[in-house]
Amino acid sequence: MAEAYGTGWGTFQTLIPNVAAALRQAKSVFVLTGSGISAESGLPTFRGVGGLWRTHRVEELASPEGFARDPVLVWTWYNERKGAHEGAQPNAGHDALAQLERFSRDFTLATQNVDSLHLRAGSRNVVELHGSLREARCTHCDARRPFEAAGLPLDEIAHSCGGRWRPDIVWFGESLPAAAWQRAREAASRADVILVVGTSAVVYPAAALATNYNRAAFVAEINPEPTPISDRVACTLRGSAADVLPRIVEAISRDETV
Ligand code: BJW
Numbered sequence: 001m002a003e004a005y006g007t008g009w010g011t012f013q014t015l016i017p018n019v020a021a022a023l024r025q026a027k028s029v030f031v032l033t034g035s036g037i038s039a040e041s042g043l044p045t046f047r048g049v050g051g052l053w054r055t056h057r058v059e060e061l062a063s064p065e066g067f068a069r070d071p072v073l074v075w076t077w078y079n080e081r082k083g084a085h086e087g088a089q090p091n092a093g094h095d096a097l098a099q100l101e102r103f104s105r106d107f108t109l110a111t112q113n114v115d116s117l118h119l120r121a122g123s124r125n126v127v128e129l130h131g132s133l134r135e136a137r138c139t140h141c142d143a144r145r146p147f148e149a150a151g152l153p154l155d156e157i158a159h160s161c162g163g164r165w166r167p168d169i170v171w172f173g174e175s176l177p178a179a180a181w182q183r184a185r186e187a188a189s190r191a192d193v194i195l196v197v198g199t200s201a202v203v204y205p206a207a208a209l210a211t212n213y214n215r216a217a218f219v220a221e222i223n224p225e226p227t228p229i230s231d232r233v234a235c236t237l238r239g240s241a242a243d244v245l246p247r248i249v250e251a252i253s254r255d256e257t258v
Helices: 012-025 035-041 064-069 071-087 092-103 117-121 178-190 241-253
Strands: 029-033 107-111 126-128 131-138 144-146 165-169 193-197 218-222 235-237
Touching (some): 012 092, 012 193, 012 218, 012 235, 012 241, 029 092, 035 092, 035 117, 035 241, 126 178, 218 241
Parallel strands (some): 029 107, 029 193, 107 126, 193 218
Antiparallel strands (some): 131 144
16 A cells, blocks of 8 residues: 555655545554654653653653552652643644544544543544553552542552552553553554554554554654654654644645545
8 A cells, every 4th residue: 555655755745645645545544642742732752852750761660660669759750740631731633633533434543642632632432552540540459549630649559458559551561451452453453544643662562553563554654753663664754743633634624635
């Protein structure tokens, strides 16, 4: 399919109609997003400039070992992030993906983000690969509690069963939720078009969804910076999600396709 729409570098004027044409004709569309799509909502990415939280790397905080070492530090990080999520609004990139879903017969959006902004923008078939900050769960039993806007009070980390409350997200070394992973992998495998938006594509297995399960799809990456998959995709749109995605949706709406 890649040859039918042209590949490689080019101006937005050429590439956007190409991607729009591929999307119009696709029977099935799969989108993978990462923290870059929420950058223009004011939420920091993980590995970019300012990607550190205070002096800590994400790998130190987002792991069962990091949580066991210092649960108060980890909860302080998640409480701050929860506050930032509550204050953030979906941006034009999130909105464009919600619109794109309405044009598509079979559309799946798998996100690595835990900020719920795709759902708030109106996307429906969303797979949250790394969980969400809507709930906390116990490390020991099946108990769950809503993750309040104010975060978890730091004197309530201990659960009555002897376990600890932790955010309902996937940390390094932990498996992705099996049902979410299966849904995403199947959707990536059957897609005619795959959009990879705002992810450094270094965290696995999520990054594998972009290029490893489907060699026939037309894959377009939307990211201002190159990533390890840039050389393997049909089309790279070097721009911000909030700029590029609405232009693609506009081209589809106006039928400016090739
Ligand atoms: C813009 C923009 C704009 C900026 N518009 N774009 C295979 C190979 C190698 C390693 C592994 C492997 N398989 C497993 C691993 C280990 C590990 C891993 O991947 N490590 C690598 C880092 C080396 N993976 C795991 O441990 C995973 N579990 C697993 O595999 O289970 C099986 C297993 C079990 C036991 C042992 C071994 C295997 C779990 C991964 C969980 C990741 N969790 C985190 C944090 C938790 C969630 C949270 O707190 O939010 O998820 S890490 C962090 O990275 C977060 C993100 O979801 C994830 C991805 O980051 P993302 O979103 O791509 O952000 P950035 O900052 O990296 O990139 C932002 C991009 O946006 C940049 O490219 C910018 O240019 C761009 N951008 N502005 C568009 N305006």
